[in-house]
Amino acid sequence: MSILIVDDDEAILQLVSIHLEQAAYNVEKASNAEAALAFLQQQPFDLAIIDVMMPGMDGFQLANIVTNQYEIPVIMLTAKGQIEDKEKGFAQGIDDYIVKPFETKELLFRVNAILRRYQKINQAQSVVGNVKMDRNTWELKIGDQQYIWPMKELEVLLYLLQRTVGNVNRWDLIDEIWGETLEQPEFTLNTHINRIRERLKRAEATIEIVTIRGFGYRLEVKE
Template identity: 50%
Template structure:
């Protein structure tokens, strides 16, 4: 069961969203402001945070920025503002999606489900594949005494492949889960990231290799030594 934190100073919105999310099978946490939300996040790690933009004190943009910096959790922003400039602020802060009030609860559920599909990644903090260890908290990849600090997207691609060694991931699946379903770039972006990961990986481990499955995608293969 996915856990969702709702942050909104409007109690009616809090209750409305809670009711619909609960009926949809989600576990729901509630906060009436950013300070309460940050306090909850010290002890609870939800799968997604729904944040209102216009709140007293710390606004939703700043809260989103903090959530992304500290926990890298997905965020969906709710706001009464629909101007392009406001949406831009939300995405710059790190939000994954943006909904304007009033909204249809059914559409909110669709958007939440889409975000959670994108973040259907390994939940374990530590992944071990052959001699390689992937630390999803520190974003480090290590083998023996050697440690790699990859750029975020490279790390996310590698962690996804490492979550299921020897399983083939289709290119479209990797693109959706790492860059998002609405990414407008081309597949060359993924090719470039795979190439760079391979160049880094070969420097620290010889028993783990990203293999291209022609016409389909990639898999992380483990060789016995």
Template identity: 45%
Template sequence: MRIHILTADDDPNIRELLRFNLRKEGYTVFEAEDGEQASSLMENEQIHLAIVDIMMPGKNGWELCEEIRKYYDIPVILLTAKGEIADKEKGFLSGTDDYLVKPFEPQELLFRIKALLRRYQLVSSEWIKLNQITIDRQSYEVRKGDETVVLPLKEFELLSQLASHPGRIFTREQLLGLIWGADYEGDSRTIDVHIKRLRERFQDRSDDFVITTVRGIGYKLEVPEQ
């Protein structure tokens, strides 16, 4: 499978540099000169990783990163001339997976891309292990030993999403976009109801994982050491 990478940067020289090095590595490159164009590309093309400049006209990189994190489950690298700690903090709060400051070595960017793709490929595997719990994405079953738990589809998808990234905080809006889709007209209380049901189902069955509420933000799944 060819990997599709989106580059969003208003500097044509940076786009050319990225295009040259990414294509040399065998990646398919989609280019956007601002955040709005990048959003449109995301809607119409299958993108596996996004490299996003922060200082773009219209929709900036932080806003685009938040949008990607809300509706897609792909790695994001923020590319920027800003190297201050406060800017990096804002980038990670926006949901970026990595952060690279201009000027950068193309080889370093390629190392980071490969590391993120490996991480997300592992996440996208058909099996997820949480101590003694196995989540089978093909059969939509959750197993512990000889016991099989069959969940309603949305509960299964919600559990799988959280379990794919142990320790990562998802906002309610992100979970709605990833599981119910951008066109879903319900509100974020839907997430609360499904989380409550998941907790009840596994409360007496397993201590292999715990779904934690992050006050004012959303939820994360944690896997206790055993």
């Protein structure tokens, strides 16, 4: 897993990175928010550890971008311990707050706990292209927008999102979603697929449902 550390204190950067690398994490270091944003545009990260007091853009502003635009968990690392600062940090959507000086073991415990929690969350999510669906809550997000669809259409889309390798047999899909009680199974499925295609198009989704003649469907990411 990859972790981004952002701190203008070189000693802290070295201390934290050494211990994280010893714990088998991949680490990138940035001395300011601008350098951190450059890293985020180049590669994915699983967690960001951000100092509050930095020249230029401060840690609170950076944390807001990281949590909202990149949806990465954040630990704030700071010398400030006032309740107001913690409140401001959590209001930005951060996951944890550690006050300097700190024990490196405590930092590792918190890093591990957050990553375990997010792994469980990610396991409940199906993501293909810019489409994301939560299998527990049925929340559908396309790009930055959340959508409310009819339940059966969500079930069909989720079935396809979970089977992006290979083709999907239409009768397997019908059996999974409707069972054997459907009177006009192919007509019903075709109707739902067409509606989903139209909704995906209107939402500017980067995926499309391709028909495999005589067999079923395949979900593809558009280039």
